[in-house]
Amino acid sequence: MTSRDAILATVRANQPAPVPVPGIPLFERTSRPLLEEFEETLTRMGGKFAPALAGGGLDGLVRSLFPDAAVICSATPEVRGTRALDIGADPAELADVDVGVVRAAFGVAETGSVWLSEEELKVNALAYLAQHLVVLLDPTRIVGNLHQAYRDARFKTARYAVLVTGPSATADIEGVLIHGAQGVRSLTVALVPL
C-alpha cells in the first residue's frame, strides 16, 4: 500500500461521527466610513499614506517620497520609474531596487490590508526584495472585512495572492517592534482613483 492510501485508510477508519458544516455570515457593519477605518488600521500596522497628488504626477509623487532612491521599479504603467520591470528575468535581479510601485486590486478596511497577486505584481518578488513599497489604491475599492474580501473570485484563479498589511516587521528580540525585517522597510499607500 502506498503511504497515501495508508494515511487515507487510517483517517477514514478513525474519523469521528460527521459534524455538519456551519454557514458563514458576512458580519457587515456600516457604522463607519470604510476609508477612515482602512487608514486607521493600516497606520496602526506601520503603513503610511502619501500626500495628495500635486503637479508632478505620480512619478513626481514617488520621487518626492524617496528623493535619494537610485532604482525605482514599477509594476503599474501609471508610474515610469527609473528602470522597466523585466517580467522574464530572474527575480533575484530585483535585489538592488530601492522603491517598488504596484497598484492594488482592492483594500480591506478591517485589517488595513491591500490585495496583490501576480497580475498586479508581474514579478511577485518585487513586493519583498525592494527596500520600500508604494501601493496605489483606488479609495472606492475598499471592502469592509475579510469575509467580504474572501468573496473575491480572484482568490480561486490567482496563482499567488497576498494580503499585505504594512511593511515587514519583527518583534523577535525582546518584543522590540522593528520595521524592515526581511521584506520592505516601509509601505506607503497612495490613494489614487483609477
Added chain:
Amino acid sequence: MKPIDHAEASSHFIEAKAHLEFHDRRLWDLRVKRDREAHGIPEWEELRNLASAIKEHTLSHLADYLEEFEAQAKSNGAQVHWARDASEHNQIVYDILSAHRAKTLVKSKSMLTEECDMRPFLETRGVKVIETDLGERIQQLDDEPPSHIVVPAVHKLRGDVAEVFARTIGTEPGNNDAHYLAEAMRRNTRPYFLGAEAGMTGANFAIAETGSFVVCTNEGNADLGANVPKLHIACIGIEKIIPKIEHLAVFIRMLSRSALGSPITQYTSHFRAPRPGTELHIVLVDNGRSQRLGMKDFWHSLKCIRCGACMNTCPVYRRSGGLSYGATYSGPIGIIIDPAFDIRKYSNLPYASTLNGSCTNVCPVKINIHEQIYKWRQVMAERNQLPLVKKEAIRIIGKVMSEPRLYRAAISATGLAIEHLPRFAVYNWLNPWGRQREVPEPPKQSFRTWYIENRRRQ
C-alpha cells in the same frame, strides 16, 4: 526513555530572575493585546464557535477533503507527496532537493519540520538549511529548539541574542541594540535568499476547494523564500485542511489577534500554483495525526491553529519557559499533543498545569484544553505512568478521604502541624507547593466543629 522532568527543568529557568521576569511580562503583554483585539470585535464569540464547527466538520470528513485538496493541487500544477511519518517526510524533502541539485534551502518557520527533526537530517546529507524567521534563526544559531510556537526566542534577552550573533555572524560584541541586531541579520540573510536553489514554507491552512494553502507571517521571509528560488516545497500537516476559501475569513480574523494582538499578520499569502518555469511541491504529513483522530478524548487537539494564545495566558508556561517541556510543542497545547507522540517520555507534562481553564477560554477554535489535560492525568494513572511521590500521595489521600474518621483526624492534625512544626518539616522536597509560597495559616476551627457548636446553640 526517562520521562521529561518539567518541574526540575523549570527550577533552572526560575533561577534566572531577569529572564523569568521578562518572559512572564512579555507573554502577558501578548495576552492583554489579544484581549483588546477580541473585545473590539462584537462577533468574536460567534467566530470562535464557527471556527470550532468548521474544524470539527473538516476533521470528521478529513479523508474526502484530503482527496479533494490533492486533486485540485495537482490540477493547479503542484506536485503532491504523502508522508506517513517524520522519516518519510525528511526523505521526500531530501529527494526533491537532490533531484534539483539544491544545496541551500531558505526556510520559513514550520513547527512540523521541527517535529520531524528535518534540519539535522538534511544537514548531514550536505544541504545547508537557513532558517529565515528571526526568532527561529536565533534558535538555530544557538543550537536550541524554539521555546514558543509563535515567538521562538522569547526566552532570550537582547544580551543573549547579541552574544549569539557576535559568535556566529560577526556582530560587534556587546552591541545589544535590537535594531542593530535585526539589521545585521537582514544583511546576513539577503544573499541566501538571492542564491538558494530552494525555498520552504509550512502552511497555516490548506483549502480543499482550491488546492491552495495559506502562510501567515510578519517578516516577509516566507514570501521571499517562495518567490525568489525556482523550487518551493511546502510541508503541511494533514489537519491543516479546511473546506472552502470563505472559511478562511473566520480563521484569518482570529489567528494574529489571538497570537500577537494584531488584526492580521503583515503578510497573508495564498499559494495556489507554481510561477511559470518553477516547481511547487506539497508534502502532506501524517506523523501520528491519523491515530490521534481516533482517540475519543483527544482528537479535538487536531483543531489547533497554532496561535500560541494558550501558552501566553498560562501561568505555568510563563514561569517555566517552553524549553522545560522537553518537547516540540510546549505550554497547554503541548501538554495535550506531546503524550500522543510518546506517553512515557511526556508522562509528567499533564501536571505542568493549574487546570485554571484560561487556555480553554482564549482558544480561538474552542479546544477544551484544560479538560484534556485532566483526562491525560487519568490516562497516566491508568497506564501506571505516575511518578512515585505522586502515586504514594494519591494512595494515602484516597484512603484518608474515604474514611471520615481518618479525614477529621488528619485535618486537625494538619492545622496543629502547620502551626507548631519547625519550618524544615513543612517546607521540604515532599511539599513542592511550599517552595515559592507560604503555606496559608490554618483556620482556628474546622467547618465541622464550628457547625456542631453552632447547631447546638440554636
